Amino acid sequence: xxxxxxxxxxxxxxxxxxxxxxxxxxxxxxxxxxxxxxxxxxxxxxxxxxxxxxxxxxxxxxxxxxxxxxxxxxxxxxxxxxxxxxxxxxxxxxxxxxxxxxxxxxxxxxxxxxxxxxxxxxxxxxxxxxxxxxxxxxxxxxxxxxxxxxxxxxxxxxxxxxxxxxxxxxxx
Amino acid sequence: xxxxxxxxxxxxxxxxxxxxxxxxxxxxxxxxxxxxxxxxxxxxxxxxxxxxxxxxxxxxxxxxxxxxxxxxxxxxxxxxxxxxxxxxxxxxxxxxxxxxxxxxxxxxxxxxxxxxxxxx
Numbered sequence: 001x002x003x004x005x006x007x008x009x010x011x012x013x014x015x016x017x018x019x020x021x022x023x024x025x026x027x028x029x030x031x032x033x034x035x036x037x038x039x040x041x042x043x044x045x046x047x048x049x050x051x052x053x054x055x056x057x058x059x060x061x062x063x064x065x066x067x068x069x070x071x072x073x074x075x076x077x078x079x080x081x082x083x084x085x086x087x088x089x090x091x092x093x094x095x096x097x098x099x100x101x102x103x104x105x106x107x108x109x110x111x112x113x114x115x116x117x118x119x120x121x122x123x124x125x126x127x128x129x130x131x132x133x134x135x136x137x138x139x140x141x142x143x144x145x146x147x148x149x150x151x152x153x154x155x156x157x158x159x160x161x162x163x164x165x166x167x168x169x170x171x172x
Numbered sequence: 173x174x175x176x177x178x179x180x181x182x183x184x185x186x187x188x189x190x191x192x193x194x195x196x197x198x199x200x201x202x203x204x205x206x207x208x209x210x211x212x213x214x215x216x217x218x219x220x221x222x223x224x225x226x227x228x229x230x231x232x233x234x235x236x237x238x239x240x241x242x243x244x245x246x247x248x249x250x251x252x253x254x255x256x257x258x259x260x261x262x263x264x265x266x267x268x269x270x271x272x273x274x275x276x277x278x279x280x281x282x283x284x285x286x287x288x289x290x291x292x
Contacts, residue, residue, distance in 0.1 A: 088183050108181045
């Protein structure tokens with residue numbers, strides 16, 4: 001049996017949600033707040049006030065692959081990432097933190113925040129292992145939901161950003 | 173009781189151990205494993221009474237570890253402590269024979285809720 005491609009089907013599959021169709025900043029703040037209380041400490045709060053990130057920043061992120069595909073990226077100053085790592089390690093924190101300690105702790109925060117974000121998105125989706133380094137580039141500015149917070153007065157951003165370029169705009 | 177904690181994150185293993193203590197389970201031997209393969213080997217060498225495992229780990233995931241254990245005939249009690257808390261993952265975990273799934277982020281209350289009756 002043959003079928004005629006009218007373009008209707010193709011246009012149908014081209015409908016891809018952007019993150020702002022699926023969640024808002026309040027959801028990200030709630031998810032991050034719960035992660036902070038659990039991992040960092042009961043009295044640790046994230047204040048939703050923007051701040052200027054320093055020049056030396058570090059990012060940690062996990063990728064979500066599914067009906068929506070992208071990354072959940074935390075970015076903060078390197079010194080703040082180290083302070084976060086110490087807060088997670090508490091009494092087991094070494095006197096001098098190794099790079100691996102910061103990658104482990106800061107990555108784990110991204111893992112927990114990303115896992116909760118993934119659970120709030122349509123599934124089924126896969127979740128990657130956390131990565132730490134330079135944040136992945138924003139591919140489509142319309143597919144980003146971003147919050148800016150202060151932790152202990154230091155700025156930190158959480159960006160839920162699509163990994164795919166924008167869909168082409170039909171010519172007619 | 174001997175509890176095996178499998179997570180590729182050292183800091184998360186520390187947090188799980190700390191939360192166990194805060195939840196009142198502070199009189200148990202703890203064994204750590206850094207991925208599913210390590211956990212599988214340590215079930216053989218350490219004979220734990222309970223496994224608390226992450227899901228996403230390099231080398232061997234938590235669910236692969238659980239499936240390998242059951243395939244070997246091991247009935248060691250197994251629960252997940254993971255950021256994968258969706259209904260789909262909970263169903264997969266239960267179908268593979270997990271007793272429970274504790275989603276990260278967790279609190280000591282979450283631990284008590286799932287572990288009372290499991291940890292003697």
